[in-house]
Amino acid sequence: MLAVSEFQKIGIGLMGFGLFFLLFGMLLYFDSVLLGFGNILFLAGLMFIIGLRRTAHFFFQRHKFRGSLFFLGGVSLVLCRWPITGILVEGYGFVLLFRSFFPMAVGFVLSAVNIPFLNAFFPSSSSMV
Template sequence: MRSRDEIGIGLFGFGFFFSFLGIILFFDRGLLALGNIFCLLGVALLLGWQSTWRLFTNKNNYKGSVSFLLGLFLIFVRWPIAGIIIEIFGCVNLFSVFWPSIKIFIFQVPVLGWILQYPFMLLDHLTKRG
């Protein structure tokens, strides 16, 4: 793993942590803004600057890009709850092409993967008996 990737993962992790902390602390605007900036920098370092630019400017991703940036703007102008809701919508639209890869990765994490897979395994087991 290159050092750029390690720094990108670290920045993304800090961004997620600060965003989570900002939500827990009653939508603290400063922590949410810091978390968003760290997440954006982490994604940019992981994907590369040109790939990140193409991701945000791709014609199919305009709805996600505009929603994400509008949510970030709303956080900066002191509307954090509306900003987070719009940002979540933007992230889901923007990164929807990565969900299958993310799902496979999360299912392979030792404890978390088993916990998330258990309801599906139980449902599969119940449908085979019936």
Template sequence: MTFFDRALLALGNILFLLGIVLIIGPQKTYVFFSRPAKRRGSILFLLGIMMILMKWTFVGFIVEFVGIMGLFGDFFGIIVQFLRSLPLIGPILSHPAVAPVVDRLAGIHTLPV
């Protein structure tokens, strides 16, 4: 019921940005969000936050999600490789029927054998 609550989404966005600043520092955060390759993702992310604050919750959430994918899409390959090292999830993600689908979704390019 509260998944698209405007106040909770705004609070989550603020805490997300503060967490990034506290983890990597203000200067590196600015550099990360202002890179030319990440500029479209940054604009969409901030536009999504503004739309949420202006009560366009669902549309703002979608726009913000697209911005997050543009900003952090490079990390999905790293996340999948980490998940493959875990005991319960790893064998499922490494299964020959599942691995090509997961690799394609994460953007992992494997060489054919």
């Protein structure tokens, strides 16, 4: 079993609250205060989970520089009270930062078809009969 430190537990809580405030800010017609608070909590939670040095290393790698620029620029636009433009820029930066992760996530979701409970929702075309 993987041991989770106290800082990582705090980070998980901060990221959860950050995602809640981001979702709640979008539901309330892009409220810039809630979106900004969600962004700050999300980034703080990320720093608590993986550490300050690894977070800086992740964002400032040479091949991820453009994605980091768009993501952090979107965060700053949200904090400057341009929420719709900021979220769009931030979303584009998120896609650029995590595009190498998307094939693995799609593979995981497609492997969920083999789980018996989810198999009822996703009928497979090939049968063993």
